[in-house]
Amino acid sequence: MTDIAIHVENISKKYIIGQLQERQDTLRDLLVSTFRQPFARKKNQENRVLWALRDISFDIQRGSVVGIVGRNGAGKSTLLKVLSRVTEPTSGIGEIRGRVGSLLEVGTGFHPELTGRENIFLNGAILGMKRIEIEKKFDEIVEFSEVARFIDTPVKRYSSGMYLRLAFAVAAHLEPDILVVDEVLAVGDAEFQRKCLGKMSDVAEQGRTVLFVSHNMSAILRLTSETLVLEKGEMVMRAPSSEAVDYYLSSGFAETGERYWEEAEGPPSAAPFRPLALRIRNGQGIVMDTVRSVEDMSIEFEYQLSAPISGLRIGYYLMSTRGEYVFTTFDTDEPTLFEKHTLRPAGRYISRCKIPADTFNEGRFVVGVNASSYRIQRFFQDERALTFNVDPAGAPGMQWSEQRLGPLRPRLDWQIEVI
Amino acid sequence: MSVEQNQVPITYLKPARGLAALNLRDLWEYRELVYFLTWRDLKVRYKQTLLGFTWVILQPVINMVVFTILFGELLSVPTDGIPYPIFSFAALLPWTYFAGSLTRSSTTLVGSANLISKVYFPRMVIPISGVLSGFVDFAIAFIILVIMMLVYRIIPTWNLLLLPLFLFLAMLTALGFGLWLSALNVRFRDINHLVPFIIEIWKYATPVIYGSALIPEKFRFILGLNPLTGVVEGFRWAILGEKYVRSFNPGTLFIISIAITFIVLISGIVFFRNTERTFADII
Numbered sequence: 001m002t003d004i005a006i007h008v009e010n011i012s013k014k015y016i017i018g019q020l021q022e023r024q025d026t027l028r029d030l031l032v033s034t035f036r037q038p039f040a041r042k043k044n045q046e047n048r049v050l051w052a053l054r055d056i057s058f059d060i061q062r063g064s065v066v067g068i069v070g071r072n073g074a075g076k077s078t079l080l081k082v083l084s085r086v087t088e089p090t091s092g093i094g095e096i097r098g099r100v101g102s103l104l105e106v107g108t109g110f111h112p113e114l115t116g117r118e119n120i121f122l123n124g125a126i127l128g129m130k131r132i133e134i135e136k137k138f139d140e141i142v143e144f145s146e147v148a149r150f151i152d153t154p155v156k157r158y159s160s161g162m163y164l165r166l167a168f169a170v171a172a173h174l175e176p177d178i179l180v181v182d183e184v185l186a187v188g189d190a191e192f193q194r195k196c197l198g199k200m201s202d203v204a205e206q207g208r209t210v211l212f213v214s215h216n217m218s219a220i221l222r223l224t225s226e227t228l229v230l231e232k233g234e235m236v237m238r239a240p241s242s243e244a245v246d247y248y249l250s251s252g253f254a255e256t257g258e259r260y261w262e263e264a265e266g267p268p269s270a271a272p273f274r275p276l277a278l279r280i281r282n283g284q285g286i287v288m289d290t291v292r293s294v295e296d297m298s299i300e301f302e303y304q305l306s307a308p309i310s311g312l313r314i315g316y317y318l319m320s321t322r323g324e325y326v327f328t329t330f331d332t333d334e335p336t337l338f339e340k341h342t343l344r345p346a347g348r349y350i351s352r353c354k355i356p357a358d359t360f361n362e363g364r365f366v367v368g369v370n371a372s373s374y375r376i377q378r379f380f381q382d383e384r385a386l387t388f389n390v391d392p393a394g395a396p397g398m399q400w401s402e403q404r405l406g407p408l409r410p411r412l413d414w415q416i417e418v419i
Numbered sequence: 420m421s422v423e424q425n426q427v428p429i430t431y432l433k434p435a436r437g438l439a440a441l442n443l444r445d446l447w448e449y450r451e452l453v454y455f456l457t458w459r460d461l462k463v464r465y466k467q468t469l470l471g472f473t474w475v476i477l478q479p480v481i482n483m484v485v486f487t488i489l490f491g492e493l494l495s496v497p498t499d500g501i502p503y504p505i506f507s508f509a510a511l512l513p514w515t516y517f518a519g520s521l522t523r524s525s526t527t528l529v530g531s532a533n534l535i536s537k538v539y540f541p542r543m544v545i546p547i548s549g550v551l552s553g554f555v556d557f558a559i560a561f562i563i564l565v566i567m568m569l570v571y572r573i574i575p576t577w578n579l580l581l582l583p584l585f586l587f588l589a590m591l592t593a594l595g596f597g598l599w600l601s602a603l604n605v606r607f608r609d610i611n612h613l614v615p616f617i618i619e620i621w622k623y624a625t626p627v628i629y630g631s632a633l634i635p636e637k638f639r640f641i642l643g644l645n646p647l648t649g650v651v652e653g654f655r656w657a658i659l660g661e662k663y664v665r666s667f668n669p670g671t672l673f674i675i676s677i678a679i680t681f682i683v684l685i686s687g688i689v690f691f692r693n694t695e696r697t698f699a700d701i702i
Contacts, residue, residue, distance in 0.1 A: 008432070015700065082432060085539035087699040094432030100539075108537040111459055113466045118459075125455040126538055 004097065005178055005209040006060040006083065011092035013053040013078050013233075052078040053089070054233040062097070065201075065210040067220040067241055069248050070230035073262050076213045079230070080180050083211065098177025098209070101127060103168075112156035116147055116166055119155055123170045137173045144199075145169035160324060165192060172199045178209045197223060217245050257281075257289035259386045272307035272346070273371050273379035280367070280388045283357070289387070293360050293409060294394040300352040301369055303380075309373060310343045314351040317368035317383065320407045326365065329353060361409035362392035446541045456548035460523070461555055475556040476563055479511040486511075486628050496629045501659055505567050509658045510627045510651040512564055516557045517589045517647060518618045524549030524597025525614050529604050532702045542695040543688075546597045550590050557586070564658070576660030585653035592646045592680045598687030602694045605702050625651055631672075640675065646683075649676025 053075045060066055068076050081087045083094070084102035109126040110119050120141055124134040134141075142148050145166040147158070155163055181200065200223060204210050214220055220227060220241055227244035229237040237244055257280040279302075282288045283295025291297040301314055318326040331351040332338040368383040392398065396411045465471045483504055490496045491503025498506040524546035528535070531545055568575070604610035625647040631639055642648040649672060 011432070081536075081699065085430065085432070086536065088696050089432060089434050091434050092432075096430040096432065097428075099428060100430070102538060109534050111463060113463045114459065118462065122455050122459050125452045126534065126540065128449075128452075128540070131451050131454075 003062050004059050004095075005062040005064075006058075006094070006096055006211075008059075008083075008094035009057050009092055011053055011056045011079075011082060011089045011094055012051060013075075013082060013087070014090040015050045015052055051233045053082065055092070056235050057092075058228065058235065058238065060209060060211070062209055063204070063207045064226065065204045065212065065224045067224035067227035067244070068211060068213045068230060069215070069217070069220060069227055069244065073232075074230040075233040076230055077182055078233075080182050080211065080213060084180050096178065099128070100178045100180060101171070101174040101176030102180040103171045103182060108167075110155055110163070110167060113154055115154055116142075116145075116151040116158070119166070120170055123167065124174075127171060127174050128176075129174060133175075141169045141173050144172065144195075161192070168192075168196055172196070172203075175203075176208065178211070179203055180211045182213045217248070221245055257287045257386070257388060270371075270380045272305055272309065273312075274304045274306065275369070275371070275380050275382075276302040276304055276348075278302075278367065278369055278385050280386065290389040290391055292394070293362065293390050293392045294357050296354055296357050298352055298354045299367060300350050302348070302350045303371065304348045305344060305346045308343055308345045309379070311373040311376060312341070312344050312379075313372060313374065315370040315372070316353060317370065319366040319368065319383075320363065324407065326360075326407045358395065358411040359408060360390040361404050361407055362390055362395070363407070364389050365407070446543055446547075449541050449544055452540055453544045453548050453551065456544060457551045460527075460548060460552040464552070472559060475559045479508065479515045479560050480563060482511050482515075483508045490628045497632060498630060499632065502571050505564075505571050505573065505659070506630070506655070507628060508564060508567055509655045510625075512557065512560055513586060513589045513650050513654045514622065514625065514627050514647070515560065516553045516586070517593050517650065518622070519556065520550040520553040520590065520593035521597055521600075521618060522614055523552065524593060525600030525604060526611055528601040528698075529608070529611070529702065535702050536699045542698055543598070543691060546594060546601050546691075549597060550593045553593075554590075568658070573659060575658075578657045578660050580657075582654065582657040585650050585657060588646065588653070588677065588680060589650040591684050592650065595680060595684035595687040598691040599683070602687075602691045605694070605698050621645075621647065627651055630655070639672065643672040643675035644679060646676040646680040649673045 056075075056079065068079065070076050078087070080102065082089050083096065084100050086102075109123050111122065114122065120138065121131070121134055125131070142151055145162075145168075147162050147166050150158065150162065155166070158166070179200070197219060200210060200212070204223075210223075212220070212224055224241045227239065227241040227248075228235055229239075229244050229248050237247055239247070259278045261275040261277065263274070279287050279300050280289060280291065281298045281300065282291045283297065285298075299316055301316075303314070305312075313330045313332045315328060315330040317328050320326055331353065332341055364387055366384050367386045367388070369381070369385045370378070371380040372378040392409065395409050397404065397409075465474060468474065470477070486507045487504045491498075491507070496503070527549050528542065528545050535542060600610050600614060624645055626633070626642065631642050631648060631652055634642055653673065
């Protein structure tokens with residue numbers, strides 16, 4: 001018996017942007033594309049090739065926990081999708097020994113109308129669990145999720161935190177030979193994250209193989225012994241995690257208060273809209289991923305329009321890491337701006353929003369961005385585009401070291417009167 | 420997926436070339452998912468509706484009432500002396516099942532896009548559960564048929580035992596076309612718009628509101644090219660028994676229907692299997 005759990009050799013994955021199908025080597029495809037010609041876009045656009053993965057080869061030992069890091073669009077998710085058989089490689093071969101459980105996105109297949117109990121069974125089946133297995137682990141799953149009281153309530157009534165806990169609980173009890181995890185920790189509160197990480201190291205201790213994709217370097221360091229670094233679809237490094245994380249952080253493509261979208265990253269459906277960058281600026285106007293709560297901050301979104309769009313609005317969704325919305329704001333909320341920008345001609349833009357000092361409480365926040373024409377078309381959306389930290393030094397009430405509840409920490413006008 | 424001696428399943432990843440193995444065994448591995456998706460479909464379908472499962476009965480009953488007034492009374496469609504309401508209801512029952520199953524199986528795949536792009540499972544479980552969940556609706560509407568049989572004093576014959584066979588044929592036909600349409604739908608969303616249209620036309624091409632006796636004998640084989648003719652006339656034959664023999668010749672008409680169904684089904688499976696590999700990339 002060999003001790004290799006995953007063996008891949010020269011795996012490549014090609015996407016052709018602006019063209020629906022991937023290959024064109026069968027008569028059927030040929031017919032289909034001929035049929036589609038009248039609707040086809042410009043020729044030069046049609047043949048843009050994107051190599052999401054290029055000649056990736058590695059072996060992974062059974063029982064090891066391996067991290068995968070790389071910036072957005074580096075091919076991490078594509079690699080996991082290929083390994084979990086969601087999509088097939090364009091070339092190259094691979095061998096996976098054992099049952100693969102993937103956690104590509106928690107809550108996949110949850111149905112809002114069904115109760116927690118029903119969703120446990122449904123989700124378990126989708127993830128490849130047998131009914132008996134689910135029944136056996138049902139109580140454990142419920143306990144882990146901490147939603148026992150609401151287990152017979154439809155999940156559409158759950159808070160996003162509850163929803164997430166339940167979803168992770170199901171997936172965590174999957175017990176596959178190989179567990180593939182993608183960014184489950186991007187949301188969820190600190191305690192829950194600890195719990196998830198604990199569960200994952202349990203899995204590893206049981207001799208299972210774990211592949212773990214994350215932007216959370218401390219989680220990578222804590223959990224994994226070895227890490228692969230991907231860059232533009234290629235594996236640029238494989239090293240012990242501390243070395244790989246050092247390389248990744250110092251090579252400048254870690255996200256620090258800034259997020260870029262490569263041309264290929266914006267979905268083709270977004271045209272004529274193209275996202276370029278999203279930035280967090282601190283009170284001094286410096287791009288930073290940590291801002292002080294006592295200073296103003298701003299969020300700016302840079303984008304390009306290749307054709308005029310009428311009624312375009314850029315929105316920010318601010319969320320806590322528990323997944324609760326803090327607020328939503330649009331660049332044309334103000335009627336005067338709304339009147340002024342009914343039609344945005346082609347060109348390059350920045351929509352910038354200043355958030356006054358004394359808004360946020362201490363913690364980490366997630367910025368989602370959206371570009372749409374109200375009730376007409378949604379051009380682009382990224383619900384977790386960027387995260388930033390708020391440092392509370394100097395915030396109201398800092399004389400007490402207790403943790404303040406709630407995502408906001410406004411400086412309010414208090415008066416105390418003797419009457 | 421193959422099982423080695425030491426019971427560790429090995430999965431081979433390789434680019435898709437040529438005809439994909441049909442790999443029906445993989446489908447069998449995931450039979451419980453078929454069950455859960457069917458069950459979900461049933462659970463959710465009438466949630467937050469005022470009338471709930473009453474819709475299952477209302478749909479064919481309202482159709483029957485309209486048809487009886489229009490075609491039974493005003494146009495006097497010949498029915499071999501069988502009361503028009505039960506004549507049409509016996510056909511509407513399998514037709515409603517078929518139309519619902521075809522719609523679900525051809526459109527739910529695209530509706531499950533987030534599932535398909537995130538998790539591996541044999542994609543065919545989705546259209547399959549689409550045709551299975553219609554059985555419950557069928558069973559409920561069947562109660563109305565039994566009531567009508569009592570009202571019209573129709574004595575069941577041994578023919579009734581063949582009813583499941585005709586229902587099975589309706590299911591396979593819905594699945595066969597559903598596989599084609601759902602796979603095409605991934606690439607061309609036109610199918611979503613096309614399906615209601617296909618069903619509307621198909622309804623008139625099938626002897627639902629009329630009997631095949633209306634068609635001159637020498638052209639009747641053309642009706643047989645439509646597998647639903649076999650299903651619908653088979654239902655009438657099974658339910659109405661001896662009273663309904665004149666226009667239905669189970670022999671040739673039925674054999675043509677079955678042959679067509681299997682051609683569509685098998686080609687549908689092959690087509691689906693060969694396109695499902697790219698579903699996650701283009702859905």
